Amino acid sequence: MLSGRRVLLIIGGGVAAYKALDLIRRLKERGAVVRCVMTDGAQQFVTPLSAAALSQEKVFTDLFSLTDEADIGHISLSREADLIVVAPATADLMAKAANGLANDLATNILLATDKPVLMAPAMNPRMWGHPATRRNAAALAGDGVLFVGPNSGTMAERGESGVGRMAEPLEIVAAVESALAGPGAAPAAQVGYQNVIYQGQGAAPPAPGFGRLQPQGPLTGLRVLVTSGPTHEPIDPVRYIANRSSGRQGHAIALAAAQAGAHVTLVSGPVNLPAPPGVHVVHVESAREMLAAVEVALPADAAVFTAAVADWRVAGAAEEKIKKQGGGGAPSLNLVENPDILASVSRMKAGRPQLVVGFAAETEKVLAHAQAKLARKGCDWIVANDVSPESGVMGGDRNTVHLVTAEGVEDWPTMGKDEVARRLVARIADALARGGVKAGGKRGGGGQSGAAS
Ligand SMILES: Cc1cc2nc3c(=O)[nH]c(=O)nc-3n(C[C@H](O)[C@H](O)[C@H](O)COP(=O)(O)O)c2cc1C
Incomplete structure (x- = not known):
């Protein structure tokens, strides 16, 4: 699905940075080539070594690196990818990108790129709901930046819940697949996304139909x-x-x-x-x-x-492969x-x-x-x-x-x-x-799930 597609992953400085490591793995198992850029903040949460080990690529962290600039340069880095993903997109990174600031490698890349950018915001619900963040999100969406999430759920902070949780790695992968879904794909369904952002209610899953224009029909808007x-x-x-x-x-x-x-x-x-x-x-x-x-x-x-x-x-599935026992005796499940x-x-x-x-x-x-x-x-x-x-x-x-x-x-x-x-x-x-249907069966009881072909 993502075979050979080049994803530049910018990891921001939030608690959800650990999920970016899983995202690298998920993208790679689908065949993508993943290069990582980490902000100073990100390095407080996860190490460049982990990102390098998982991506099997050099990880870039410095704007003023003599060797990196001579080897590839921040402009090439921003242009060689098919897609730039920012995960987690912190309030800080979003604010800088929305205002065209470029005081580190990540923000320089975001300003210099000519490729689509997909952001997966992650922050405390109050930060996400703050008018400044909403303005920044709306400005970015207006600039053509795609969004996935944030979701609603519990935060790392004790007792806090609300909208601000980073989309799960597999949701981000799906958004990447949609964003890269071929030359005919129109820009993201931004109207749906902006609505959600303006309302400050979060966008539970990525805007369905993400990356494409939705056809009109009897289910439009549902x-x-x-x-x-x-x-x-x-x-x-x-x-x-x-x-x-x-x-x-x-x-x-x-x-x-x-x-x-x-x-x-x-x-x-x-x-x-x-x-x-x-x-x-x-x-x-x-x-x-x-x-x-x-x-x-x-x-x-x-x-x-x-x-x-x-x-x-x-x-209790076994953590190691169950070995055949000499002399017969099959394991019981x-x-x-x-x-x-x-x-x-x-x-x-x-x-x-x-x-x-x-x-x-x-x-x-x-x-x-x-x-x-x-x-x-x-x-x-x-x-x-x-x-x-x-x-x-x-x-x-x-x-x-x-x-x-x-x-x-x-x-x-x-x-x-x-x-x-x-x-x-x-x-x-x-x-x-007609406004839905009357529930057909009694609510309650046990039973099995499972269904079709
Ligand atoms: C423990 C801790 C957790 C944080 N988590 C987040 C977060 O989830 N989202 C966010 O926007 N900022 C978070 N911050 C604040 C950012 O780390 C800070 O704004 C930083 O400058 C972001 O830098 P970067 O986005 O350029 O990497 C956190 C700070 C601390 C100390």
Whole structure:
């Protein structure tokens, strides 16, 4: 995805600098070439040695370095990258960049570059809400700087919470992918972003559709969250429990929602599919990571839980590869239940999406199980599909589904997964236009999550 793309990462002096180290790793594992610049402040939090070890590149810290200036020079550094990422973007760095100051290497690069700049702000909520920071953020956005986050959450400072938490490394990666998404990509969806900045409410996940112009349609102005793919539950560092979900249905729904004008966040387990255009994708592996990403992505007007989330994970996955014991004797795996993402969102007391749609992948008694699931989970609709081996649904292009609602069951004819997606999205748009739906099932009860193809 980012193979060979050159990212210049400017690390600012905030507590979140430690997350920039993980960001280096995440960018590199996607094939990006990452060079780091660290401010003096950043070096109070993390060392250039760590950044150099993770990036496998020289780390630049000084403007007035005789050797660096002779070797590459700050102007070349600012121009050789495909994209400049500032993470964490501190209040100080944002203020300097907004006002064209250039008294260190980072700010010189920001002033001298002709490449897109993506900032991931991170600061105390009061600093983020201060009129000076808002002015600076708005000025930067007006200059064409892209933003990802900040998110809402707890701060490093004891007892403080609010908007100011740096976006998670995988969210920043997704924003990088969108920003680099090809020559046709328009500048970021800045209107959405500026609105959020001016309101001082933070931008929970990156502006969906980031880096592209949003199409107009029946979901324009609405936010849709979709989960897709399987989850991988580690047994040890090299083995995991998985399922046969390909993610095709969930990805098709995310794309159809984006094409209908929605701001879409797609939380995807490990799949072999490209990111749907215009969709903000958050990559996760396990059920617990998926739940965390869903919580960050909310609020949304509608949520469609298409992912086939593993019902169980291994309690206490081994830190080292489990070795074969001589003389037989296979290890036994102790399984514990995973969090139930569909049920927990369906039962949210505050901020529940107006419409919560689950998928039920069944191999027998499809409708009976789906109706029971609707009642058990407290969601509004269940899309039930037969995933028995003879159906060919898992990994295939076609799907036969039944839409189970409080009003009854609709049997849809067999059709391509793209067509299922478009039809479902049209129904969602219709329901939201009517102000949502009455919840179909009782709130409460236990049960398993897990779904589709
Ligand atoms: C413990 C500690 C944590 C800090 N965390 C942040 C932060 O998260 N965000 C921020 O904008 N400034 C933070 N600051 C203040 C910055 O470090 C300070 O403004 C510094 O000049 C930023 O420099 P730089 O952005 O040029 O690296 C923190 C300071 C301290 C002492």
